[in-house]
Amino acid sequence: MSPTVPDKPSLDGLEHKWAERWEADGTYRFDPTATRERIYAIDTPPPTVSGSLHIGHIFSYTHTDTIARFQRMRGREVFYPMGWDDNGLPTERRVQNHFGVRCDVSLPYDPDFTPPDNPPGRGKSSSDRAIAVSRPNFVELCHRLTETDEKAFEAVWRYLGLSVDWSMTYATIDERSQRASQRGFLRLLDKGIAYQSEAPTLWDVDFQTAVAQAELEDRNETSAYHRLRFRGPDGAAVEIDTTRPELLPACVALVAHPDDERYQPLFGTSVTTPLFGAPVPVKAHALADPAKGTGIAMICTFGDVTDVIWWRELNLATRAVVERDGRIRDAPPPHDFWAQGADDAWDELRGKTLKQARARTVELLRESGDLIGEPQAITHAVKFYEKGNRPLEIVTSRQWFFRTLDHTEALLARGAELAWHPPYMQARYESWVRGLNSDWLVSRQRFFGVPLPLWYPVANNGTVDFDHPLRPDEARLPVDPSTDVPAGFEAGQRDQPGGFTGDPDIMDTWATSSLTPQIAGGWEDDPDLFGRVFPMDLRPQAHDIIRTWLFSTVVRSHFEHGSVPWSHVAISGFVLDPDRKKMSKSKGNVVTPLPLLEEYGADAVRHWAASGRPGVDTAVDPGQLKVGRRLTIKVLNASKFVLSRLADTPPEGPLGPSDEGMAGPAEVTEPLDRAMLARLADLVDDATTAFDGYDYARALERTEAFFWAFCDDYLELVKSRAYGSRGDEPAVSADRALALALSTILRLFAPFLPYVTAEVWSWCQVGSVHRAPWPESAELRTAASEGDPLVLDVAAAVLGEIRKAKTTAHVSMRAEVTTLVVRDTAPRLGALAGAAADIGEAGRVTEMVTEDAEVFSVNVTLAEPS
């Protein structure tokens, strides 16, 4: 095929043109008949569908795409689906606001429900005027809202050039995901891994749901130590420091370290609380820190997680006072033992928010004289739900858990089976697993999510029998227990004595997301596909969700399949704003991708993204984007030059080193050409090794460096000869070398710059560069026939000196050099001889003289300007 090169190549419209072509040609279509060995399967992160894509998405998804494209060119059949994470709280909140509805799991499904155009509750997250709808109706609305976003997301991904197979998408709330999620739950129930427990758990009082360890975040809050006076058995004062004086009625014991001599006499005795006069035991426990406060602490049910530990290990009483809405409950805790006046104190506190209760308690303590001194302000870390606004409380509730604590060693071993890129990220996984302090809490008291697929019998006396859950057959999944009826019951028996009741809760979003390899891979739904793609090859993700998504996926795969879910994990960094600050909506420094794509082009944006090394946080950098833009233009122009040469003297047979026609013996005859090909072969090895190690950034950097040197030095040196200045054979040598180099360079760049490489490839080759074979260094070395790379190095150095001389003399590069003296060592001068004619033409040198010397130096004598 003779190349057809446009006169004025341009980047305009390339994205649109090629995105359409790729779709029409099915360039990235997955072949489900490929053997397991050939398949390279990627567990693509499903982005949260809420609003718009973030520049961070562009960054990390580009990294994955370069790997996908590399593997595809290496001959792997790439399984590269896309998911949408529309399950969970963010979508729930958006649907409530947008449609003015709220979910009520007690309502039946209404197939005719359509939301009004102007709902009275729109825009108010917890409006009383919101329309109550059933969970299935609510889920339908979620789908409706997320569908639009998903289309917008897909458009951006296509613009960016992700080589995803768009016929394979899933959503984490779709039927397939719900089925997999519920099936996974039931299987863990059968294995005894899933269990329910009535226990104190961390609780968000605004969202009114239990929260898992993985969703916690510490925030520094200002607080104060309050010194309270308890009374010892002999009436003597016992002083404790607390930041939670409002929990005084929930106090069940005091605790000090067993070795603390100050308090040893008190162990086993009882003291009385201020205000309430409740007798509480004094206990010893190693967790008590003698250096903290007065060294003796008040244990309440429950002020913090340490309280829970003490309560459990010391078998203490329960006197909960905090309601699920974050207020002091109305009914007092067990209080037979309260002193006189305690009831009045309680009346002062009941129904108050914790903040109000704290203030009032302090006043009461001050009045009774039991507050010693003034509160001492401190700043300390407090646990929050990562999406929450108020500190977490601890309340007792019935929840479902997956057992992880008993399996930490096995989970650590699974982590060690994975190949981590970069390797140090494994430490984060391990510190998380080692730090686990509770099983995985999977139930949530929310609405939009995958329901727990369970019902419970209701006894004739009306009590719910949680110990004997009713479960559906797997064939029925997915089920919604709020509307579906368990086998053996009638719909009319719902919530009736002798009937059943549906579990009102949903599963944690991670309980579904942890099954993305199974969902995308067709677990149980398509056993043939699943057998070919699972375990997958690659999990790409950012480092912030190692403890959630990565960990939970390892957990599920370990229990369900007895294996790791993938063999490689590639962790990308974050994107920082141009000032290297973390981006956040509140700071208003979030960069959206579309304007960047439009200004610089997708290839340039990808070039910026791919220059961020694995795991390293990277700043948005307009300078870097310009560099990428320049590079793509350079590829266009350099290709045009090379191919226009070949159009003049069409080579026999198609281009490309893998094609028969290119490997003709002894066709590359010139030492300079051979040197360039030898260097190129080294580059191919380097880039391949880097990619095999998931270091796309290194592969890009090397290729880019070679390419610029190729343009600046080799092309300049070879230009005249290629035009035929020295006859046919030297020109053919140049043409062959140029064709080989271009074909190789385009393929090396293809994973990074899919658009410009596809465009240039289409000028001279049949088929897509993205399905072309990855370059092989062996073929280049054959063509280079023992060429010495030193020829190119020395020639480039000499040419550089000539340019410097002309620049210094302020003359044109076309100015004539009358005499060129090159001094260098014998081996280098020997190499130079092979390129002497090329240098002469490129530098317009009349006469070149060489002299042996220890150190390289060049004398350039320029012709007098005429």
Next chain:
RNA sequence: GGGCGCUUAGCUCAGCUGGCAAGAGCACCGCCCUUACAAGGCGGCGGUCGGGGGUUCGAGUCCCUCAGCGCCCACCA
């Protein structure tokens, strides 16, 4: 409290198993209409490789230590 990462030109970063007379791009300064490219090309200026100590013929590269920045984890009354 435990752990991880980073610290190389004004800025952003390469420099992988020690051999470098310290690199790239951007920025800055200067030159050049050169038949692939003037929304370009060429060249120049610029660094005691965070501090200190050690190993070695030789250290940006290995070891120890200190400091600063960032992050992860932790039962933070």
